[in-house]
Amino acid sequence: MEKETILNIGFDDTDSPKGMCTTFLAYKIVDLLKKEKTEFMDFPRLIRFNPNIPWKTRGNGAVSIKIKTKNPSNVKNKVKNFVSKYSDVKNGANPGLVFFESDSIPSDFIDFSNLALWRLINRNNAKKFAKKNNLEFFYKGNGQGLVGAIGAIGYDFHDHTLELLSYRKRSKFGKERRITSESVKEMQEKTFPNTFNSFDTKKGRILITPHGPDPVFYGVRGENIDSLLYATKILKSEEKLDGYMIFKSNQGTGDHLKNELNIETMLPYASGKITGIVLNTPKIVKGGHVFFKINSNNHDFWCAVYKETGLNTIASNLAKGDKICVGGGVRKASKNFPRIINLEFIEIINLGKNISLSNPFCQKCNKKMKSKGKNQGFQCIRCGRKAMKKTTSVISRKLKKQLYIPKISAHRHLTRPSQRMGKINKSTKFDKSLPWFCVYRN
Numbered sequence: 001m002e003k004e005t006i007l008n009i010g011f012d013d014t015d016s017p018k019g020m021c022t023t024f025l026a027y028k029i030v031d032l033l034k035k036e037k038t039e040f041m042d043f044p045r046l047i048r049f050n051p052n053i054p055w056k057t058r059g060n061g062a063v064s065i066k067i068k069t070k071n072p073s074n075v076k077n078k079v080k081n082f083v084s085k086y087s088d089v090k091n092g093a094n095p096g097l098v099f100f101e102s103d104s105i106p107s108d109f110i111d112f113s114n115l116a117l118w119r120l121i122n123r124n125n126a127k128k129f130a131k132k133n134n135l136e137f138f139y140k141g142n143g144q145g146l147v148g149a150i151g152a153i154g155y156d157f158h159d160h161t162l163e164l165l166s167y168r169k170r171s172k173f174g175k176e177r178r179i180t181s182e183s184v185k186e187m188q189e190k191t192f193p194n195t196f197n198s199f200d201t202k203k204g205r206i207l208i209t210p211h212g213p214d215p216v217f218y219g220v221r222g223e224n225i226d227s228l229l230y231a232t233k234i235l236k237s238e239e240k241l242d243g244y245m246i247f248k249s250n251q252g253t254g255d256h257l258k259n260e261l262n263i264e265t266m267l268p269y270a271s272g273k274i275t276g277i278v279l280n281t282p283k284i285v286k287g288g289h290v291f292f293k294i295n296s297n298n299h300d301f302w303c304a305v306y307k308e309t310g311l312n313t314i315a316s317n318l319a320k321g322d323k324i325c326v327g328g329g330v331r332k333a334s335k336n337f338p339r340i341i342n343l344e345f346i347e348i349i350n351l352g353k354n355i356s357l358s359n360p361f362c363q364k365c366n367k368k369m370k371s372k373g374k375n376q377g378f379q380c381i382r383c384g385r386k387a388m389k390k391t392t393s394v395i396s397r398k399l400k401k402q403l404y405i406p407k408i409s410a411h412r413h414l415t416r417p418s419q420r421m422g423k424i425n426k427s428t429k430f431d432k433s434l435p436w437f438c439v440y441r442n
Contacts, residue, residue: 012148062148096145109154321352
């Protein structure tokens with residue numbers, strides 16, 4: 001009997017702003033492998049890495065697939081051909097493909113993947129990693145896709161969500177997506193809290209459809225297969241779709257903001273969180289954006305909160321002395337500012353007292369006293385009563401000790417929505433008999 005091999009396949013950066021999609025390539029590869037009677041060991045994995053990488057196409061997602069096969073060399077050749085065929089290299093894609101034969105993933109892979117979640121990794125480091133670990137790899141362009149390809153294989157789930165991605169027929173690529181907002185709203189209402197970030201009720205905005213020319217028609221994110229399949233039955237579109245595939249993902253986990261930022265790790269494009277004390281009264285600039293400084297471990301850090309996030313009102317009500325934890329991405333230094341953290345959440349740990357000083361009140365005349373001059377106290381101009389000190393009063397704060405996250409339309413792929421706070425999916429058992437993949441025959 002032929003020996004069966006466990007094969008991990010990782011790939012990334014096959015798309016460009018003008019077309020194609022790494023998940024669509026995964027959909028085509030799975031269709032190919034199913035016809036080869038390959039055994040799938042888990043859901044295809046869609047891993048979102050550091051969203052602050054400047055050259056990312058959309059959500060900085062990479063894909064890995066774990067299979068059992070009797071003919072790994074045949075599978076590798078076919079997958080390699082598919083990566084070449086479905087990568088938009090002419091418009092700037094830099095695809096990377098990695099093969100790793102093993103049932104268990106070494107810690108080096110996991111460490112590499114963890115690093116890719118929050119910082120920028122040079123593509124040459126990925127090439128060195130592949131050579132050092134004797135990996136079979138293939139790339140086109142500059143090979144930037146090798147970073148995600150290795151990272152997707154090495155990712156170690158501690159929490160996960162699922163996403164059902166529906167794909168369009170080729171004749172529809174680049175054309176307007178038509179889906180009724182009423183059906184998306186109804187779907188969200190009927191599947192909550194087992195799906196998330198589908199519809200912005202405040203803006204009446206659909207959040208499941210991309211806007212570019214890529215092959216994805218919509219993507220529904222959720223906690224389990226049943227909810228995702230139920231959601232698709234509610235959604236109404238006149239367009240005949242090609243099929244769908246369900247991915248296991250780290251979307252909605254807040255993965256990229258778990259790293260602690262400090263003076264050493266505050267690198268351009270890094271993501272993470274930092275705890276500190278507010279140093280100044282936040283400054284509101286034209287457009288409604290808010291800037292302030294915090295001190296953490298005797299170092300000062302600038303923070304920026306943009307109006308689009310909806311967190312600007314929270315930030316503007318911060319006061320000097322407040323203890324907060326903030327998370328976001330590091331913007332590189334400019335002429336006007338040093339490196340600055342663009343915030344994606346604000347957690348209030350402790351609120352300072354908002355003290356107001358005012359001239360003392362004359363109880364007899366029911367009027368405020370007037371100052372007699374520097375260090376000379378105060379006097380009522382009617383009755384002549386005197387007082388030496390100003391009156392202090394505590395003004396109630398508009399903030400609470402809690403976590404504040406952006407409004408739903410400003411969520412990134414990795415943002416943990418409010419309904420997932422404290423929720424952890426330890427494992428969704430992969431059942432090959434469940435309808436996790438489907439190509440419509442019409």
